[in-house]
Ligand SMILES: O=C(O)c1ccc[n+]([C@@H]2O[C@H](COP(=O)([O-])O)[C@@H](O)[C@H]2O)c1
């Protein structure tokens with residue numbers, strides 16, 4: 001694996017280009033910061049976003065950590081692949097290509113369902129009784145993520161986002177985040193797709209028990225012991241995307257827990273992450289901080305997953321990527337550069 005470092009040496013030149021644009025200095029605020037970040041990753045306007053949504057089931061649901069019936073995982077995969085659900089609506093609104101990929105859903109899809117079959121296991125195991133993932137199957141899921149990103153890149157995408165669907169996966173996400181950050185479990189655990197206050201306390205107790213049962217803290221061990229197959233696919237996909245020099249639009253709580261694993265394994269990956277939104281799930285900001293992310297572009301109290309936060313931010317990301325390369329300068333627009341004049345006079 002070799003993730004190329006982003007092109008920091010060009011930052012000063014890009015900052016100068018930004019100052020030459022026909023506007024008062026710094027008037028595009030965080031959008032111009034984003035323009036600079038994107039240019040150091042990929043110095044041209046972005047056009048095509050691919051959203052890879054990986055789906056899997058989770059054995060930890062046996063412990064009563066979610067209200068959602070397990071069949072919702074496969075039902076939602078079918079729904080998404082038919083163009084239903086939030087992720088499909090958002091993807092069609094912002095012109096992104098959506099693929100739904102089964103890595104470990106407890107359901108047999110038929111070819112006409114339009115769900116990509118990359119099944120590596122029939123769900124994960126209950127990690128209160130065994131490691132969640134089988135090592136070999138975990139590696140296969142990582143490899144699947146890589147292959148899907150390579151294919152999306154071959155089809156012409158120049159930016160990538162990951163989504164997920166998996167009843168029970170917020171328990172995996174919180175467990176991995178707690179193992180990798182050392183932060184108290186309650187600070188990282190929320191109600192997921194919906195729990196009462198008492199049920200949330202039970203979910204926290206389950207996670208605390210899991211952390212005792214699985215004391216290993218090396219990132220790959222954490223992924224195998226506490227993770228999910230869709231999370232493993234996202235880890236592999238993120239590595240591949242960074243290797244290809246693609247900006248990665250970071251979605252919410254669950255995808256960010258996979259990003260934390262990926263960054264712990266390969267710190268250079270962090271520079272390719274664009275922080276799209278802050279999920280309302282308890283602990284998302286703590287995960288973003290542990291990764292070293294910039295403040296999120298959107299803070300809309302969303303907490304759905306599916307890649308919806310990344311999709312909602314894509315129009316802003318695409319817009320920012322055009323500023324350095326497509327906006328006219330003072331000179332090109334025949335506009336007096338008052339700041340430059342004042343600088344010549346020694347006023348600024
Ligand atoms: O990523 C997020 O910010 C997020 C926050 C809350 C819930 N989810 C979604 O909720 C599902 C898992 O919820 P749960 O309660 O069954 O663990 C899973 O399909 C996720 O996509 C996702």
Ligand SMILES: Cc1cc2nc[nH]c2cc1C
Pocket residue numbers: 068072076164165166193304305306
């Ligand atoms: C209905 C439903 C939709 C979802 N989308 C992502 N996670 C989800 C969980 C549930 C329960």
